[in-house]
Amino acid sequence: MHDPDHFVPHVPGIDYGVLESLLGFAVRRAQIRVYEDFIASLAPWGITPPRFSAMVIVSRNPGLKLTQLAKIMGIARSGVVILVDALEDLGYIERQPAPEDRRAFSLALTDKGLADLAQITAAVQAHDERMARSLSPDEQALLRRLLTKVSDTPASA
Amino acid sequence: MHDPDHFVPHVPGIDYGVLESLLGFAVRRAQIRVYEDFIASLAPWGITPPRFSAMVIVSRNPGLKLTQLAKIMGIARSGVVILVDALEDLGYIERQPAPEDRRAFSLALTDKGLADLAQITAAVQAHDERMARSLSPDEQALLRRLLTKVSDTPASA
DNA sequence: TATTGTTATACTCTATAACTATA
DNA sequence: TATAGTTATAGAGTATAACAATA
Numbered sequence: 001m002h003d004p005d006h007f008v009p010h011v012p013g014i015d016y017g018v019l020e021s022l023l024g025f026a027v028r029r030a031q032i033r034v035y036e037d038f039i040a041s042l043a044p045w046g047i048t049p050p051r052f053s054a055m056v057i058v059s060r061n062p063g064l065k066l067t068q069l070a071k072i073m074g075i076a077r078s079g080v081v082i083l084v085d086a087l088e089d090l091g092y093i094e095r096q097p098a099p100e101d102r103r104a105f106s107l108a109l110t111d112k113g114l115a116d117l118a119q120i121t122a123a124v125q126a127h128d129e130r131m132a133r134s135l136s137p138d139e140q141a142l143l144r145r146l147l148t149k150v151s152d153t154p155a156s157a
Numbered sequence: 158m159h160d161p162d163h164f165v166p167h168v169p170g171i172d173y174g175v176l177e178s179l180l181g182f183a184v185r186r187a188q189i190r191v192y193e194d195f196i197a198s199l200a201p202w203g204i205t206p207p208r209f210s211a212m213v214i215v216s217r218n219p220g221l222k223l224t225q226l227a228k229i230m231g232i233a234r235s236g237v238v239i240l241v242d243a244l245e246d247l248g249y250i251e252r253q254p255a256p257e258d259r260r261a262f263s264l265a266l267t268d269k270g271l272a273d274l275a276q277i278t279a280a281v282q283a284h285d286e287r288m289a290r291s292l293s294p295d296e297q298a299l300l301r302r303l304l305t306k307v308s309d310t311p312a313s314a
Numbered sequence: 315t316a317t318t319g320t321t322a323t324a325c326t327c328t329a330t331a332a333c334t335a336t337a
Numbered sequence: 338t339a340t341a342g343t344t345a346t347a348g349a350g351t352a353t354a355a356c357a358a359t360a
Binding site: 232233236 | 360
């Protein structure tokens with residue numbers, strides 16, 4: 001299909017100079033394409049990448065507090081409030097009073113959240129397989145392994 | 158050094174569920190770490206990843222119009238106006254009247270932009286090598302190749 | 315009519331700082 | 338004092354839509 005309206009990673013006739021040799025530029029270009037397709041694929045549910053991550057993490061780690069979720073996701077506390085508000089508005093997540101701390105809330109998926117997460121996860125997996133379909137299974141595993149090595153290397157010596 | 162204030166890709170004791178198996182999640186995690194270190198490394202120049210890309214592309218492809226730069230960078234025309242304004246405020250880029258079209262501008266680096274780009278590029282390369290230093294040269298080349306394959310695969314069949 | 319650059323406006327994701335209610 | 342959640346505010350970076358000047 002001719003969709004003139006999405007990112008073209010290499011425009012013919014353009015010299016990208018040093019950018020072509022940078023790992024960070026390659027990561028960024030891949031991320032743009034993955035993000036674009038994720039948003040398009042999940043539009044029916046109003047789910048973005050951070051919202052999906054939050055739903056999965058809450059579902060697998062019941063009883064998380066907002067501050068813990070912020071730490072896990074690497075964002076500020078104020079950001080997690082907005083994220084949880086959005087998922088609450090979608091009917092997917094709820095704040096439950098934390099029994100042992102009256103300042104805090106325990107996060108949990110709603111019944112609707114649990115039910116929809118199954119469909120959402122299937123849509124995300126289909127999207128992810130589409131992104132990876134130019135690679136063999138071995139190459140996909142290798143790519144994940146190399147990326148994880150990059151993510152997990154501390155910045156300073 | 159103990160810097161408690163940056164992204165921890167794997168918080169101990171947390172179950173990341175399906176996220177661990179997704180290529181898109183691995184790309185995103187790597188991108189967060191690379192972006193974080195890029196911003197910190199380039200702070201002395203006020204340079205962000207899109208600003209660096211724009212400077213390199215303008216320097217290697219003299220006479221680009223704003224609309225062409227927008228197409229190359231995959232952003233809207235309104236976005237490139239803001240980007241060029243920022244680089245103009247930094248004294249790195251200038252709009253020159255396009256001889257053959259009185260609606261348009263040709264973009265060019267200023268003398269200061271050209272001079273600083275050398276230092277900026279050195280800082281970016283040092284940053285990029287730091288990001289990749291847990292990988293052998295072969296692994297780095299392989300990772301770039303696999304990422305490029307992902308970026309260049311069209312989304313639809 | 316179509317295109318170039320621009321402005322107005324809005325949305326997402328992020329941050330810092332200050333507040334409140336508890337601990 | 339310190340922490341949990343919240344609010345206010347701001348700043349990138351993106352988008353769409355409309356506009357004036359020019360093609």
